Amino acid sequence: NALYKVDAWGAPYFSVNASGNVTVRPHGARTMDHQEIDLLKVVKKASDSKSTGGLDLRLPLIIRFPDILKDRLECLQSAFNYAVKSQGYSSHYQGVYPVKSNQDRFVVEDIVKFGSSFRFGLEAGSKPELLMAMSCLCKGSSESLLICNGFKDAEYISLALIARKLSLNTVIVLEQEEELDSVIDISIKLGIRPVVGVRAKLRTKHSGHFGATSGEKGKFGLTTTQIIRVVKKLKQCGMLDCFQLLHFHIGSQIPSTSLLADGVGEAAQIYSELVRLGASMKVIDIGGGLGIDYDGSKSTNSDVSVGYTIEEYAMAVVQAVKFVCDRNSVKHPIICSESGRAIVSHHSILIFEAVSSSNYTVPTMSSYDVHHFIERLPEDAHSDYHNLSQSAVRGEYDACLAYADQLKQTCVEKFKDGSMDIEQLAAIDGFCELVAKAVGVSNPVSTYHVNLSVFTSVPDFWGIGQLFPILPIHRLSECPSKKGILSDLTCDSDGKIDKFIGGESSLPLHELEGDNGMNNYYLGMFLGGAYQEAMGGLHNLFGGPSVIRVSQSDGPFGFAVTRAVPGSSCSDVLRSMNHEPEMMFETLKHRIEEYVHDEGGSMIAGGIAQSFHNMPYLTVGSSCCLTAASG
Numbered sequence: 165n166a167l168y169k170v171d172a173w174g175a176p177y178f179s180v181n182a183s184g185n186v187t188v189r190p191h192g193a194r195t196m197d198h199q200e201i202d203l204l205k206v207v208k209k210a211s212d213s214k215s216t217g218g219l220d221l222r223l224p225l226i227i228r229f230p231d232i233l234k235d236r237l238e239c240l241q242s243a244f245n246y247a248v249k250s251q252g253y254s255s256h257y258q259g260v261y262p263v264k265s266n267q268d269r270f271v272v273e274d275i276v277k278f279g280s281s282f283r284f285g286l287e288a289g290s291k292p293e294l295l296m297a298m299s300c301l302c303k304g305s306s307e308s309l310l311i312c313n314g315f316k317d318a319e320y321i322s323l324a325l326i327a328r329k330l331s332l333n334t335v336i337v338l339e340q341e342e343e344l345d346s347v348i349d350i351s352i353k354l355g356i357r358p359v360v361g362v363r364a365k366l367r368t369k370h371s372g373h374f375g376a377t378s379g380e381k382g383k384f385g386l387t388t389t390q391i392i393r394v395v396k397k398l399k400q401c402g403m404l405d406c407f408q409l410l411h412f413h414i415g416s417q418i419p420s421t422s423l424l425a426d427g428v429g430e431a432a433q434i435y436s437e438l439v440r441l442g443a444s445m446k447v448i449d450i451g452g453g454l455g456i457d458y459d460g461s462k463s464t465n466s467d468v469s470v471g472y473t474i475e476e477y478a479m480a481v482v483q484a485v486k487f488v489c490d491r492n493s494v495k496h497p498i499i500c501s502e503s504g505r506a507i508v509s510h511h512s513i514l515i516f517e518a519v520s521s522s523n524y525t526v527p528t529m530s531s532y533d534v535h536h537f538i539e540r541l542p543e544d545a546h547s548d549y550h551n552l553s554q555s556a557v558r559g560e561y562d563a564c565l566a567y568a569d570q571l572k573q574t575c576v577e578k579f580k581d582g583s584m585d586i587e588q589l590a591a592i593d594g595f596c597e598l599v600a601k602a603v604g605v606s607n608p609v610s611t612y613h614v615n616l617s618v619f620t621s622v623p624d625f626w627g628i629g630q631l632f633p634i635l636p637i638h639r640l641s642e643c644p645s646k647k648g649i650l651s652d653l654t655c656d657s658d659g660k661i662d663k664f665i666g667g668e669s670s671l672p673l674h675e676l677e678g679d680n681g682m683n684n685y686y687l688g689m690f691l692g693g694a695y696q697e698a699m700g701g702l703h704n705l706f707g708g709p710s711v712i713r714v715s716q717s718d719g720p721f722g723f724a725v726t727r728a729v730p731g732s733s734c735s736d737v738l739r740s741m742n743h744e745p746e747m748m749f750e751t752l753k754h755r756i757e758e759y760v761h762d763e764g765g766s767m768i769a770g771g772i773a774q775s776f777h778n779m780p781y782l783t784v785g786s787s788c789c790l791t792a793a794s795g
């Protein structure tokens with residue numbers, strides 16, 4: 165537990181039980197009386213087809229806990245409720261969930277359902293996201309906001325206006341000044357009065373990786389000059405009453421409440437000015453940015469940590485808005501936030517398996533072996549060997565290593581020109597490794613091969629170096645005897661995880677047990693519920709993992725699998741690149757008929773059909789081969 169800092173980044177949801185397994189408390193700190201869910205039991209149950217309605221679920225696997233989503237939402241709402249009450253703030257908080265953080269149907273539907281009693285809404289940034297938000301919010305509260313961000317064309321604007329006609333509380337947030345003309349024209353054409361907001365380009369800038377969207381030169385939003393032109397144009401058209409919301413987003417993972425308060429204060433001043441200029445302002449939308457403490461360090465100068473709690477975040481926002489509005493005698497606005505990462509990060513865990521490790525076992529050599537080895541050394545490597553031995557006798561270890569390196573290089577050249585055979589080269593490698601170990605510098609870090617694609621399931625690690633807590637989900641009462649990095653299944657040198665929370669370049673791991681991939685060593689990647697699923701790609705055609713939804717229940721295990729969806733099959737991923745698996749299979753069947761004339765043909769065809777149906781990942785712990793699969 166302490167080794168992987170579970171309490172620091174995982175509380176109140178994740179912990180380790182007396183058996184050394186990671187446990188989940190989906191209701192968080194509020195209901196400590198609930199039984200903890202043993203994650204290993206969930207994984208075992210997912211692989212048991214009796215518990216998954218006959219589905220044969222394979223790893224990698226995403227386990228979703230809707231109860232965690234509910235708890236995150238309720239924590240956010242109650243943090244703001246408390247801040248509003250304690251500060252004597254005269255309006256309320258009404259958040260929206262930016263669907264881009266995780267567009268999975270069940271995640272979005274759950275958020276709408278859990279948040280409808282406190283009017284929680286959705287934010288969309290593209291046309292498909294808007295269509296999704298429109299249909300999901302039909303089941304939510306009619307007061308919930310539907311914030312339309314992102315670059316907009318006439319079709320997007322028409323959809324957003326139609327949503328108002330359907331009694332959805334839609335706000336079109338101008339991301340560019342040019343969008344205003346279309347909004348005015350289309351709303352007049354459709355006879356639908358819009359509610360308009362603007363995204364302000366704040367001067368407050370956040371310096372971390374995610375701060376690139378903020379500041380005067382940020383990618384998005386309107387400058388003060390442009391905002392004033394928007395006011396003038398709306399006034400000319402008799403539509404200034406439509407201008408009701410001010411939005412800004414200074415970037416994800418806002419590191420400190422001081423920076424947050426600075427940005428919110430600047431925006432509240434713009435809001436007050438808009439009130440003065442005659443707009444019918446009602447809502448200040450502070451965007452996303454509520455951060456996650458991925459490494460549990462509470463640091464304010466790291467992209468993987470933040471130095472505040474949800475409660476402190478809410479308090480800083482309410483205080484900053486109240487202070488500025490009171491100073492300007494402006495009525496307190498509804499405070500809206502677009503927290504994505506903070507709502508969905510905890511709710512899902514990615515489980516994958518280590519299938520083998522490159523346990524480099526340093527060869528043991530007897531004096532006979534060493535003698536034999538020396539005899540087989542090519543002539544011109546003898547001097548390297550002699551120097552090496554002399555340095556060893558004198559205890560000059562750095563020189564020893566340098567001569568070993570030289571010896572190896574001489575032999576590699578000999579191998580390349582054909583004057584040394586592969587057994588000799590292997591003997592040199594073994595000898596040099598032995599020397600390295602003898603002087604205490606052999607590489608103690610093993611490579612664990614994991615049944616996963618980093619590009620599909622952890623794209624932010626590959627793309628922006630984002631770190632997530634990763635640890636074995638069992639055997640945690642055993643002290644790990646090794647250190648490892650994780651290497652994925654793709655044929656790509658970037659397909660590895662070699663940086664871990666706490667600035668570590670390796671992960672404490674256990675020795676794999678059993679042979680031939682029968683070891684069942686399960687690892688979990690935590691806090692990856694935001695952004696990873698939609699950003700993941702199909703490199704080497706490794707598709708999406710299997711997914712199950714798990715809820716707390718009163719049964720013997722304390723949980724129930726309420727939904728199970730197998731990961732993408734080989735057919736699915738082939739189809740996504742415009743191949744037609746059915747036609748491909750027909751082509752191969754004809755080939756079988758042409759070349760295989762005995763009864764083996766139908767076995768081969770069955771095996772190939774099964775491969776189209778299976779997931780692209782390794783089938784761990786099975787001696788499955790094509791003909792066996794057909795049986």
Ligand code: PLP
Pocket residue numbers: 262265313413415416417451452453454502503504505506694
């Ligand atoms: N709102 C806007 C406009 C964004 O661009 C983003 C993400 O970058 C968010 C909300 C969500 O941010 P976060 O996940 O940090 O809460």
